[in-house]
Amino acid sequence: xxxxxxxxxxxxxxxxxxxxxxxxxxxxxxxxxxxxxxxxxxxxxxxxxxxxxxxxxxxxxxxxxxxxxxxxxxxxxxxxxxxxxxxxxxxxxxxxxxxxxxxxxxxxxxxxxxxxxxxxxxxxxxxxxxxxxxxxxxxxxxxxxxxxxxxxxxxxxxxxxxxxxxxxxxxxxxxxxxxxxxxxxxxxxxxxxxxxxxxxxxxxxxxxxxxxxxxxxxxxxxxxxxxxxxxxxxxxxxxxxxxxxxxxxxxxxxxxxxxxxxxxxxxxxxxxxxxxxxxxxxxxxxxxxxxxxxxxxxxxxxxxxxxxxxxxxxxxxxxxxxxxxxxxxxxxxxxxxxxxxxxxxxxxxxxxxxxxxxxxxxxxxxxxxxxxxxxxxxxxxxxxxxxxxxxxxxxxxxxxxxxxxxxxxxxxxxxxxxxxxxxxxxxxxxxxxxxxxxxxxxxxxxxxxxxxxxxxxxxxx
Numbered sequence: 001x002x003x004x005x006x007x008x009x010x011x012x013x014x015x016x017x018x019x020x021x022x023x024x025x026x027x028x029x030x031x032x033x034x035x036x037x038x039x040x041x042x043x044x045x046x047x048x049x050x051x052x053x054x055x056x057x058x059x060x061x062x063x064x065x066x067x068x069x070x071x072x073x074x075x076x077x078x079x080x081x082x083x084x085x086x087x088x089x090x091x092x093x094x095x096x097x098x099x100x101x102x103x104x105x106x107x108x109x110x111x112x113x114x115x116x117x118x119x120x121x122x123x124x125x126x127x128x129x130x131x132x133x134x135x136x137x138x139x140x141x142x143x144x145x146x147x148x149x150x151x152x153x154x155x156x157x158x159x160x161x162x163x164x165x166x167x168x169x170x171x172x173x174x175x176x177x178x179x180x181x182x183x184x185x186x187x188x189x190x191x192x193x194x195x196x197x198x199x200x201x202x203x204x205x206x207x208x209x210x211x212x213x214x215x216x217x218x219x220x221x222x223x224x225x226x227x228x229x230x231x232x233x234x235x236x237x238x239x240x241x242x243x244x245x246x247x248x249x250x251x252x253x254x255x256x257x258x259x260x261x262x263x264x265x266x267x268x269x270x271x272x273x274x275x276x277x278x279x280x281x282x283x284x285x286x287x288x289x290x291x292x293x294x295x296x297x298x299x300x301x302x303x304x305x306x307x308x309x310x311x312x313x314x315x316x317x318x319x320x321x322x323x324x325x326x327x328x329x330x331x332x333x334x335x336x337x338x339x340x341x342x343x344x345x346x347x348x349x350x351x352x353x354x355x356x357x358x359x360x361x362x363x364x365x366x367x368x369x370x371x372x373x374x375x376x377x378x379x380x381x382x383x384x385x386x387x388x389x390x391x392x393x394x395x396x397x398x399x400x401x402x403x404x405x406x407x408x409x410x411x412x413x414x415x416x417x418x419x420x421x422x423x424x425x426x427x428x429x430x431x432x433x434x435x436x437x438x439x440x441x442x443x444x445x446x447x448x449x450x451x452x453x454x455x456x457x458x459x460x461x
Contacts, residue, residue, distance in 0.1 A: 014289025069100025077338025235302030362440030
């Protein structure tokens with residue numbers, strides 16, 4: 001027996017914000033895993049681990065300009081879905097044809113938030129290829145729309161693109177979300193049209209920065225003086241130079257908008273789940289969380305630095321329309337996500353097999369600031385393992401520093417900081433190579449100006 005399965009990744013949604021703001025979805029969930037940990041802390045290595053079921057030092061996808069085209073379905077859990085149509089729907093440029101991620105699937109739909117009509121002209125591509133400026137540029141765009149095979153949809157894309165930019169400057173919520181509704185509509189269409197068992201992977205980017213207020217957000221979650229904000233934050237610079245105090249207002253506004261984005265996204269997902277047939281299962285998770293500049297021993301913002309905070313690695317894992325026999329309070333890794341998908345899709349037993357281990361190599365940016373005085377520290381390799389049923393957490397890095405945390409009242413509390421010798425053998429066991437042998441160099445896959453602009457807006461340049 002087989003059944004349709006949707007694996008839905010809420011990009012950048014951390015566990016605590018999800019549990020606080022996902023009431024609509026919580027009412028539909030059959031299984032809620034309390035202790036899920038991702039295998040890495042930003043999009044590229046995390047998605048690669050989700051699909052290959054191995055850690056980053058084994059699959060080697062660390063770069064901010066990766067070449068997923070060399071990864072085939074046979075290298076992923078998709079090879080276990082014999083007879084299934086495999087479809088991808090994503091707003092994330094990393095998880096798209098731009099970097100060859102579509103090669104894993106039978107069909108793939110890349111959704112640009114500012115491009116509601118996939119058949120039409122891409123405004124971002126046009127703006128970066130155009131050599132004109134001012135009104136001449138707009139006239140050239142109109143002429144290109146008129147010559148396109150879908151002129152009205154091309155024009156609609158252009159209007160949406162310019163509206164997005166306009167509402168970032170206006171004291172009003174923008175009318176459109178960042179692709180969530182469009183993606184869920186496309187996913188529903190794929191399921192309705194398919195005549196064979198179907199697996200759909202979905203990536204929704206609405207909680208990923210940059211964030212701007214949206215008309216559909218619950219405005220009660222946003223302070224009055226934050227509702228008209230579009231926080232201007234360079235996360236990498238703020239982390240490396242420790243300039244948090246200079247950005248207090250932007251950080252406070254960002255936290256409100258992040259909470260509202262999580263609530264909105266999970267509300268849309270709940271509506272999506274309610275409209276599905278009962279024989280379609282949905283697995284909801286996130287590729288990583290987000291650090292929001294909370295006051296901690298090591299204050300951080302965003303997710304491009306090689307940290308192992310719970311804000312980054314503790315992610316939701318929820319299952320709708322499936323009946324499993326397991327302990328939902330026990331730790332579970334994204335390295336077992338493929339086995340979970342396969343078990344539900346083929347209606348077989350699911351058994352956890354993988355250790356709870358996390359790894360990230362270097363900065364998650366395409367052009368790292370190699371001339372920064374502390375670059376070597378920020379470009380380190382970090383590893384993390386949870387042992388003794390999650391009671392102990394060990395973190396260590398390529399600089400030889402290590403920390404031991406103990407679980408106390410649901411929180412991990414630092415018990416000891418020392419060198420690499422602090423880490424016990426069972427924590428090191430999931431890692432098959434020496435930490436010093438992991439490569440942090442970026443690949444040099446060429447991307448065009450439109451893609452560079454997208455990555456820069458997302459904080460990866």
